[in-house]
Amino acid sequence: MDKLVIEGGKPLSGTIVIQGAKNAALPILAASLLAEGTTTIDSVPHLLDIDVMLNILRELGCRAEHTDDTVVLDTTSAHTSHVPENLMKQMRSSIFLMGPLLSRFGEAQVYQPGGCAIGERKIDLHLQGLQALGAEIEEVGNRIVCRASKLKGADIHLTFPSVGATENIMMAAVLAEGRTTLSNAAREPEIQDLQRFLNAMGAKIMGAGTDTITIDGVERLAPCRYKVIPDRIVTGTIMVAAAATRGQVTLQDTQPAHLSSLIHVMRRAGVQIVVDGDIIKVGSSARPKAVERIVTSPYPAFPTDLQSQIMVLLSLADGVSILKETIFEGRLKHVDELSRMGADIRVDMNAAFIRGVPRLYGATVEATDLRAGAALVIAGLAAQGRTVVEQVHHIDRGYDRIETMLTRLGARISRTSPVPQAPNI
Ligand SMILES: CC(=O)N[C@H]1[C@@H](OP(=O)(O)OP(=O)(O)OC[C@H]2O[C@@H](n3ccc(=O)[nH]c3=O)[C@H](O)[C@@H]2O)O[C@H](CO)[C@@H](O)[C@@H]1O
Ligand SMILES: C=C(OP(=O)(O)O)C(=O)O
Numbered sequence: 001m002d003k004l005v006i007e008g009g010k011p012l013s014g015t016i017v018i019q020g021a022k023n024a025a026l027p028i029l030a031a032s033l034l035a036e037g038t039t040t041i042d043s044v045p046h047l048l049d050i051d052v053m054l055n056i057l058r059e060l061g062c063r064a065e066h067t068d069d070t071v072v073l074d075t076t077s078a079h080t081s082h083v084p085e086n087l088m089k090q091m092r093s094s095i096f097l098m099g100p101l102l103s104r105f106g107e108a109q110v111y112q113p114g115g116c117a118i119g120e121r122k123i124d125l126h127l128q129g130l131q132a133l134g135a136e137i138e139e140v141g142n143r144i145v146c147r148a149s150k151l152k153g154a155d156i157h158l159t160f161p162s163v164g165a166t167e168n169i170m171m172a173a174v175l176a177e178g179r180t181t182l183s184n185a186a187r188e189p190e191i192q193d194l195q196r197f198l199n200a201m202g203a204k205i206m207g208a209g210t211d212t213i214t215i216d217g218v219e220r221l222a223p224c225r226y227k228v229i230p231d232r233i234v235t236g237t238i239m240v241a242a243a244a245t246r247g248q249v250t251l252q253d254t255q256p257a258h259l260s261s262l263i264h265v266m267r268r269a270g271v272q273i274v275v276d277g278d279i280i281k282v283g284s285s286a287r288p289k290a291v292e293r294i295v296t297s298p299y300p301a302f303p304t305d306l307q308s309q310i311m312v313l314l315s316l317a318d319g320v321s322i323l324k325e326t327i328f329e330g331r332l333k334h335v336d337e338l339s340r341m342g343a344d345i346r347v348d349m350n351a352a353f354i355r356g357v358p359r360l361y362g363a364t365v366e367a368t369d370l371r372a373g374a375a376l377v378i379a380g381l382a383a384q385g386r387t388v389v390e391q392v393h394h395i396d397r398g399y400d401r402i403e404t405m406l407t408r409l410g411a412r413i414s415r416t417s418p419v420p421q422a423p424n425i
Contacts, residue, residue: 002392004403006380007412008362011247014409018235018253019045019400020069020228024193027167028228029053029071030096031194033060033104034174035201037223038074044228045069045400048393052090056083056097075223081105085142089114091397095123095164098146099171102135108146116369116394119328125158125165132156133172133180153178153217161186161211161298167194173215174203180215187211188299189258193229200224232258233305234399235280237374240309241406242282243271244316244382249409251280261302262310265291269313290319290356296327308334308375315343316382317356324351334372337365341379341387362387367394377402381411 020043030053032039044050044066054064054071061079065072081101088094092115101108115121127137127144133156135148153176158165166186171194173180185191187209195208201224204216235254242249243266256263256275263273263280269288274281291314296304304327314321315338325331332352335345340363344355362385367373373395380387389395392415395402403413 001390001418003416004377004380004389004392004395005414005416006362006377006387006389008380008383008385008387010381010410010412011245012242012249012381012406012409012411013247015250015252016238016405016408018230018251019043021190021193021231022047022049022398023163023233024190025050025228026053026093027096027171027190027194028197028226029057029073030100031171031198032073032223033057033062033075033078033097033100034171035221035223036076038072039223040225041071041073042225042227043069044071045231047400048397049091049093052087053093056087056094059084059087078104081107082109083111085111088112091115092121092164095126096168096171098126098144099130099168102130102146102148103151103172103175106147106149110144111142112144116397118331118369121328125160125162126168129156129158129165129169130172133169133176151176153180153215155181156183158182158184160184163188163191166191166213170194170198170205170213170215173217174198174205174221176217178217180217182213182215183211185211185213186298189229189232189255197226200226230254233303233371235259236262236303236306237309237378237399238405239266239273239280239282240306240313241378241381243269243284243288244313244378246284246286247409248283249281251282252278254278254280256280261300262306265294265302265310266313269317287358288313288317290314290317290321290354293322293324295324298327304328304331305371307331308371309378311335311345311352311354312338312375312378312382314354315345315356315360315379317354319356321354321356322351323354326350331369333368334375337368337372337376338379340365341383343379359384361385364388364390367391370394370398374399374402377406377413381406381413
């Protein structure tokens with residue numbers, strides 16, 4: 001297993017260009033199955049989750065190439081609706097195949113998806129949505145089979161604005177007969193990106209970005225070329241890293257409007273942030289101030305995917321901050337690891353009470369999930385001394401060579417890989 005070794009205490013400085021969004025690229029790649037032919041997707045980052053999605057698509061019979069940041073995907077010879085269990089288990093986003101497969105083949109044979117251990121992460125809302133569109137669903141153990149000879153538009157109300165369920169239902173409904181109205185839909189920017197992509201293929205979808213999405217079914221979709229939006233969570237991670245190390249960083253190719261809640265919180269913490277078109281400049285030279293209360297909630301509120309990273313900044317703040325996680329019940333595991341680096345954090349139910357300390361100290365810590373891992377990297381960059389972050393494969397799910405990106409900003413960070421053992425002869 002790879003490790004990241006960080007010599008902390010050096011302010012980040014310089015300019016970087018932000019990668020395309022994992023959480024937009026994954027459903028878009030799955031949605032490409034809805035059209036026969038060659039679709040080209042630009043700005044697709046090199047991540048473990050993207051590799052898994054491309055491997056699943058290849059297993060289904062597609063041809064997929066990922067060169068530079070472009071994926072060329074020929075779906076013409078896709079021939080099976082069965083996603084192997086071992087691939088389903090490798091990430092949560094494998095569930096995005098369910099809607100497109102059902103729509104294209106009249107059947108989807110999948111399994112409960114895998115992914116980071118941050119909560120129970122049921123898929124009941126995905127399944128209820130597909131059922132409302134006319135699918136018959138059979139669940140035996142881990143295996144899920146959905147069937148529908150022709151999906152029919154329906155009025156669907158989500159009891160919670162689930163990002164994945166909204167996307168799966170959109171992908172299933174585009175080729176259904178008639179109109180689907182999805183209420184209490186998730187409003188994340190990645191959903192707007194999926195709408196733009198599907199509409200570029202010929203779909204008729206309106207309303208993404210609001211809580212009501214209307215999908216008028218069309219006969220067929222055609223392949224297209226499309227560029228994925230910048231990754232708001234990677235942007236936010238680097239913004240926090242810049243502030244935690246008291247550095248000066250310019251981030252290019254961003255969409256600042258997607259980060260309003262983070263920008264607001266960071267300004268309250270005393271961090272200087274200048275927005276100029278698609279550029280964000282972050283600068284900090286003083287100790288951050290505590291922020292009384294931050295609550296993670298669906299977009300446009302503060303994102304759960306930035307909760308662990310902002311916790312690092314608050315760990316170094318002057319005063320007591322309260323950070324409440326309302327989306328995933330198991331997403332405070334980084335607290336124990338940050339405590340090993342000297343942070344003073346008490347957890348009560350889903351709330352973290354963070355008493356800022358003047359400094360963190362290097363330690364050997366474990367990335368328990370993707371964003372927890374990113375937070376530990378930030379903590380290591382800000383800490384005094386050497387930090388070793390283990391279980392880096394979690395971080396590789398969402399950050400395209402994080403150490404390369406940070407080295408460009410002057411960080412002292414390197415990756416170590418285990419030396420293969422010579423076979424005993
Ligand atoms: C690939 C991708 O885009 N991942 C993002 C997506 O995950 P994901 O789409 O899995 O997140 P959801 O919005 O679906 O989940 C939010 C909450 O709803 C619950 N739930 C969800 C579906 C369901 O059928 N039943 C149910 O109970 C989940 O357990 C969780 O507690 O949105 C999350 C919330 O912003 C982000 O943290 C993830 O980075
Ligand atoms: C939780 C995340 O991703 P996923 O839904 O793919 O597990 C994330 O990106 O932080």
